[in-house]
Amino acid sequence: MISSVSTAIPSFIILILFLACFFSxxxxxxxxxxxxxxxxxxxxxxxxxxxxxxxxxxxxxxxRFIVTYIFNTLFFVALLVxxxxxxxxxxxxxxxxxYNTRMFAWxxxxxxxxxxxxxxxxxxxxxxxxxxxxxxxxGPFMYLLYMCLYFYLIVSxxxxxxxxxxxxxxxxxxxxxxxNVFLASGSLYVSxxxxxxxxxTFCLMSVIVIFLCFENPDFRTEARTGLFNxxxxxxxxxxxxxxxxxxxxxxxxxxxxxxxxxxxxxxxxTGIRLIGNYLKTSYPEITSFYFKEGRFILxxxxxxxxxxxxxxxxxxxxxxxDAKGVELYLNICFARMDPGTDLxxxxxxxxxxxxxxxxxxxxxxxxxxxxxDKDITDYIKEISVKKILExxxxxxxxEVFLQPIVETAHLRIVxxxxxxxxxxxxxxxxxxxxxxxxxxxxxxxxxxxEQILDKTCKFIxxxxxxxxxxxxxxxxxxxxxxxxNDIAASYEEIIRRNGLDYNIIRLEITExxxxxHSLLLKQMESMxxxxxxxxxxxxxxxxxxxxxxxxxxxxNIKIDMELVWAYCNNPNLxxxxxxxxxxxxxxxxxAEGIENREMAxxxxxxxxxxxxxxxxxxxxxxxxxxxxxxxxx
Numbered sequence: 064m065i066s067s068v069s070t071a072i073p074s075f076i077i078l079i080l081f082l083a084c085f086f087s088x089x090x091x092x093x094x095x096x097x098x099x100x101x102x103x104x105x106x107x108x109x110x111x112x113x114x115x116x117x118x119x120x121x122x123x124x125x126x127r128f129i130v131t132y133i134f135n136t137l138f139f140v141a142l143l144v145x146x147x148x149x150x151x152x153x154x155x156x157x158x159x160x161x162y163n164t165r166m167f168a169w170x171x172x173x174x175x176x177x178x179x180x181x182x183x184x185x186x187x188x189x190x191x192x193x194x195x196x197x198x199x200x201x202g203p204f205m206y207l208l209y210m211c212l213y214f215y216l217i218v219s220x221x222x223x224x225x226x227x228x229x230x231x232x233x234x235x236x237x238x239x240x241x242x243n244v245f246l247a248s249g250s251l252y253v254s255x256x257x258x259x260x261x262x263x264t265f266c267l268m269s270v271i272v273i274f275l276c277f278e279n280p281d282f283r284t285e286a287r288t289g290l291f292n293x294x295x296x297x298x299x300x301x302x303x304x305x306x307x308x309x310x311x312x313x314x315x316x317x318x319x320x321x322x323x324x325x326x327x328x329x330x331x332x333t334g335i336r337l338i339g340n341y342l343k344t345s346y347p348e349i350t351s352f353y354f355k356e357g358r359f360i361l362x363x364x365x366x367x368x369x370x371x372x373x374x375x376x377x378x379x380x381x382x383x384x385d386a387k388g389v390e391l392y393l394n395i396c397f398a399r400m401d402p403g404t405d406l407x408x409x410x411x412x413x414x415x416x417x418x419x420x421x422x423x424x425x426x427x428x429x430x431x432x433x434x435x436d437k438d439i440t441d442y443i444k445e446i447s448v449k450k451i452l453e454x455x456x457x458x459x460x461x462e463v464f465l466q467p468i469v470e471t472a473h474l475r476i477v478x479x480x481x482x483x484x485x486x487x488x489x490x491x492x493x494x495x496x497x498x499x500x501x502x503x504x505x506x507x508x509x510x511x512x513e514q515i516l517d518k519t520c521k522f523i524x525x526x527x528x529x530x531x532x533x534x535x536x537x538x539x540x541x542x543x544x545x546x547x548n549d550i551a552a553s554y555e556e557i558i559r560r561n562g563l564d565y566n567i568i569r570l571e572i573t574e575x576x577x578x579x580h581s582l583l584l585k586q587m588e589s590m591x592x593x594x595x596x597x598x599x600x601x602x603x604x605x606x607x608x609x610x611x612x613x614x615x616x617x618x619n620i621k622i623d624m625e626l627v628w629a630y631c632n633n634p635n636l637x638x639x640x641x642x643x644x645x646x647x648x649x650x651x652x653x654a655e656g657i658e659n660r661e662m663a664x665x666x667x668x669x670x671x672x673x674x675x676x677x678x679x680x681x682x683x684x685x686x687x688x689x690x691x692x693x694x695x696x
Contacts, residue, residue: 095156098155242269246265249262310399313416399419449505465479545586622671655675
């Protein structure tokens with residue numbers, strides 16, 4: 064009966080090696096890991112019973128009647144348990160929330176239990192199999208075994224396909240399909256060749272596929288620290304948020320990027336490794352994660368004293384870290400999520416914690432940011448804005464508003480700035496401060512910028528700029544958008560398609576774009592050769608200096624409104640000196656944020672060439688802008 068010993072023994076040995084590998088690496092306490100270890104044991108036991116039952120069947124004698132029955136019964140029971148565990152593993156991969164309910168679990172255990180009972184009672188009933196003088200023979204209800212195996216396979220594949228979106232990528236999805244295909248092949252082989260079963264070999268291939276796609280410890284381990292990584296954290300939170308009985312404590316190295324530059328990458332990497340070793344040795348009972356950029360997240364039992372844990376870690380950071388002869392002095396801040404916090408998903412949990420960490424970084428030393436309703440609300444809002452933004456870009460629903468720019472010589476409109484606007488499902492405007500960072504983060508800022516430029520060009524093409532007093536319109540470029548290699552060709556095509564002159568459009572970039580000065584100059588030179596003109600927006604928010612500005616072909620510098628307001632509230636020499644320097648370098652100057660006549664007069668007195676702000680007009684839709692500033696009715 065069953066498979067030959069020659070095929071089962073190698074499978075048995077390989078499974079032992081997989082068990083050794085599994086226990087030699089750290090594992091996060093999640094359902095998939097627990098099921099995998101059970102699956103390895105079940106496969107190992109099945110292989111062992113396969114060898115023993117095969118031997119007993121091939122060497123059957125009357126005096127070994129009971130032993131032969133026992134080995135065959137144990138083999139069938141182990142086979143059924145293994146089949147169920149493969150199904151359970153598939154269900155855990157697609158995060159079936161209802162799988163965690165007892166009713167769901169017991170419903171899907173019933174086929175295994177019923178068939179196992181039939182196998183155990185076959186000693187009396189001869190239903191599944193029987194042992195005769197001739198040896199092993201199938202019973203009339205052997206089909207129950209095949210039905211059970213195929214039931215779990217069909218349900219597994221169905222769940223994987225229906226919940227495909229729950230996989231993190233195509234590799235995981237096809238990996239799940241692959242190991243079930245191997246199982247189906249083994250079951251089919253059993254049905255066609257019942258006297259020479261190879262199911263153990265097929266199951267071994269399934270176990271290997273699971274390891275390669277899901278259970279390889281390298282997938283969930285951060286190389287430098289040896290702690291669990293961001294992928295492991297997400298998987299862990301995906302399961303833990305159901306229980307709500309854990310304390311999550313995070314600490315962040317303040318000014319991580321700056322410190323990394325000061326100490327150097329090798330020394331900082333050594334420091335990160337030392338911190339990881341400290342956490343593993345000092346808090347072995349706590350599950351620790353390294354979530355990139357100097358952020359560590361600890362998961363502890365609900366009864367853990369969070370304040371005491373913070374104090375203990377903070378005391379260690381009062382001393383230096385010896386990174387290969389370099390003494391690292393690191394300041395940290397804390398954020399925590401208390402047990403019982405009601406969060407609906409791993410993504411919400413993680414992003415709420417990240418939001419709290421960001422608040423902690425901006426706060427004074429000793430402050431511990433606790434995840435609150437605002438963090439949760441902010442993330443839910445971000446997800447909503449992201450969906451609206453993606454739909455807006457996909458259907459080209461972006462609206463362009465124009466805000467006038469006034470020359471100081473005659474206080475008349477000469478230009479305008481094109482500003483992006485999107486609406487929510489109720490038709491309300493979403494602040495650019497909410498959707499622009501999301502657009503930059505998810506990569507749709509490039510398409511968004513091209514749509515804004517195209518609609519601005521169509522407005523210019525369909526309207527006489529002279530009739531509304533405009534000589535040019537400024538269009539914003541985000542730093543992310545500006546560093547796209549083919550931005551010059553894309554924008555040139557849009558200008559040419561609309562039949563416009565390049566000098567009608569001025570491109571505004573912020574000081575953030577000047578971080579990589581050499582790349583900035585290269586991109587600007589490429590675009591100015593085609594006829595584009597550049598304006599530096601929000602000067603005063605970043606870290607640019609006059610020396611670097613002098614090398615850039617800007618035609619205009621826009622002073623950030625914060626500097627303008629600060630001067631108008633408390634006049635000083637900084638802004639006058641700045642404006643004088645700009646003008647001596649050949650730049651024209653625009654003052655932003657003008658809200659009343661007094662501010663306008665103050666900026667005119669300082670020598671600004673242009674003014675922009677609510678005193679002249681708030682941003683208007685293109686039709687309203689045309690009506691408001693048309694010279695001819």
